[in-house]
Amino acid sequence: MLDTAMKTQLKAYLERLVRPVEITAFVDDGAKSKEMLELLSDITDCSAKVTVTERRDGDAAGARVPSFALSSPGESIALTFAGLPMGHEFTSLVLALLQTGGYPPKLEPEVIEQIKALDGDFVFETYFSQSCQNCPDVVQALNLMAVLNPNIRHVAIDGALFQKEVDARQVMSVPTVYLNGEVFGQGRMGVEEIVAKLDTGAAARDAKRMAEMNRFDVLVVGGGPAGATAAVYAARKGIRTGVAAERFGGQVLDTMAIENFISVPYTEGPKLAAALEQHVREYEVEILNLQKAVKLVPGADIVEVEFANGASLRSKTVILATGARWRQMNVPGEDAYRNKGVAYCPHCDGPLFKGKRVAVIGGGNSGVEAAIDLAGIVAHVTLIEFDSALRADDVLQRKLKSLPNVTILTSAKTTEVLGDGQKVSGLVYENRNTGDSVKVELEGIFVQIGLLPNTEWLKGAVELSPRGEIVVDAHGQTSVPGVFAAGDCTTVPYKQIVIALGEGAKASLSAFDHLIRSSAPKEEAVKAA
Incomplete structure (x- = not known):
């Protein structure tokens, strides 16, 4: 799973552990469970302070499969990764190991005390994608809070791996955070912002x-x-x-x-x-x-x-x-379906639309790059540009036009976002040459029209x-x-x-x-x- 360079680096980090780390892995016979066990094996090879226990009663224990929980003897820590924390989330895993193992966090003392003072029962669930650069901040913040405060539990969930769960909860933007079963927030949040939302007296x-x-x-x-x-x-x-x-x-x-x-x-x-x-x-x-x-x-x-x-x-x-x-389209339906199919970051949210139909609004460099990236994930991309020609660099245009699952529409003005009350179901655009209105059925819209x-x-x-x-x-x-x-x-x-x-x-x-x-x-x- 980990190459030699990553294992060498991880071993150096784990030398900083000051107490044992116990990992409980909930697995089955599936390929992803085997992949996760391979990752955990690499981790234990890097430090004698880390041990792994396998369990195959995940459903009975109320745990997602595959997943693994981190704790330490004598400590009340509830910190879990559901899926594989690789890509941008590998750093989150390393930090979670260090902090569970007693390595002090780089956080202002007053913020640490504020976290420890939070009273209540906080069960957080964060849906992330491995390609999302915004997700690690949220995952790392909540993991740290779970280490510092026994009243806080956190599960970081790879949305691409738990697709049925994502569809059932209609998660269409990452990171999406649930608190005690209700949506707590979406998008990038740091420790201070999360604590401020929980600590009602912080603003005063x-x-x-x-x-x-x-x-x-x-x-x-x-x-x-x-x-x-x-x-x-x-x-x-x-x-x-x-x-x-x-x-x-x-x-x-x-x-x-x-x-x-x-x-x-x-x-x-x-x-x-x-x-x-x-x-x-x-x-x-x-x-x-x-x-x-x-x-x-x-x-x-x-x-x-x-x-x-x-x-x-x-x-x-x-x-x-x-x-x-990011500039918005300012058309009917955009606000209503933001994070419910209307998105602004193809790198973050693209994996959630695997096998689906999406549109990209904007024919500049950012729009064409987004369409190229999404074409490798989704079933079909419709790129919509207001002007009569794309404005992206020629090399990007050539790449875009070579892709078989991309439709390019120019002289097209998006006029409405359509939905079923829960999520996006399509959009309407005006053909600026003929004045005709055209409906396009799709599940996602990525807006890339400048700042x-x-x-x-x-x-x-x-x-x-x-x-x-x-x-x-x-x-x-x-x-x-x-x-x-x-x-x-x-x-x-x-x-x-x-x-x-x-x-x-x-x-x-x-x-x-x-x-x-x-x-x-x-x-x-x-x-x-």
């Missing part, structure tokens, strides 16, 4: 803590590449710096492969986002995660930012780096372009003195990670220059002296 405590904070010299709103860079550059100047982000890492967290980050031939979004946060934390930066900005209040000397929890932060300068999100800046909350406060982007000059200065902006939320062309990094640095240096100039003695006062 955050608001109180924020209200007591001193004024910042630079307050960065947003924690993506632009925001992280701005924070590092400001902190290195020795001035009081804060970062308030709805989710640290931003859209990079949803990015699969990154192959154009100069000097790094290949990396993945979550890995880069973690590195960005780690770099920021090396400096004296006040990081406020899970904080949604709702209003900017400019002032003569101080700028105030109000947040959804009711708190406000005050700063001499503000850098807006709120990024962008929308996260700037709605800034209307009336700073100048925005007709596309909703923050208008900035060559220095990152907005229409409001002391307020700067950087990254995908601005009018700077070419929305690329490397450009956002540079723009974040520029905005931070401009903010520092503004602080110096605004604090310099007035010319009249110098002459009088």
Whole structure:
């Protein structure tokens, strides 16, 4: 199962175990059970502290087959993997082994205490796919919580392996998390976000803590590449710096492969986002995660930012780096069937549509790449492009057109998403050449039509372009003195990670220059002296 290099690396990790790890494997005679046992055998070969016990009464014990549970003698830990945690989830397995084996987690002490203090009975079930880069954050967060708090149980389920269960629960997006049998959440969630949803008093405590904070010299709103860079550059100047982000890492967290980050031939979004946060934390930066900005209040000397929890932060300068999100079609049925067949991440959700018919909306690079990837999984792909021709690179178009299970529709405007009340059943598009409406029966729709800046909350406060982007000059200065902006939320062309990094640095240096100039003695006062 594991190659020599992976086993060598795993052995080095498992040397950090401080207590035994007991694995209970629920298996049958099926091929997947044999594959899982082979994986577990490789793990036991890497550490004498890990043992495996086989059980063939999974149904009677209430366990999925194949699955395996992790625990440690004398500890009350309920942590289970149903299926094979390979692909992106292999890291989740390694961390689960380490944490079950007593290796301390890399988590702020106050968050650990908050998890341990949760009272109640929490049974979590997370459906993941091995190709989903968003799933590991959720799986790892809930696994850790299950290790820290005996009231929390977690089962991570490979949706592709338990297809009947996925169909019965109509899981059409990963990660999907159930709590005590009810949907708890969908999409990427970190430990802090999950705990905040469980701990009803967390928002009020955050608001109180924020209200007591001193004024910042630079307050960065947003924690993506632009925001992280701005924070590092400001902190290195020795001035009081804060970062308030709805989710640290931003859209990079949803990015699969990154192959154009100069000097790094290949990396993945979550890995880069973690590195960005780690770099920021090396400096004296006040990081406020899970904080949604709702209003900017400019002032003569101080700028105030109000947040959804009711708190406000005050700063001499503000850098807006709120990024962008996937653009929606804004047609009837899209909202009703989001995560019920309407999806935005083909890498994450594609495996759930194996053998089904899907559509991809958008003929740019992202849309054509999505269609190519999905064609290897689903029964049929219909690509729908508004313009008269595809806009993707020629090499991608040639690949797409070579696939036998792909239909390409141009000059087509999607007008409605259809469903049966539970899930998507089709869509309607308008032939822009004839004006005819055409119905297409399918089970999934992947929307790939570009980005929308996260700037709605800034209307009336700073100048925005007709596309909703923050208008900035060559220095990152907005229409409001002391307020700067950087990254995908601005009018700077070419929305690329490397450009956002540079723009974040520029905005931070401009903010520092503004602080110096605004604090310099007035010319009249110098002459009088």
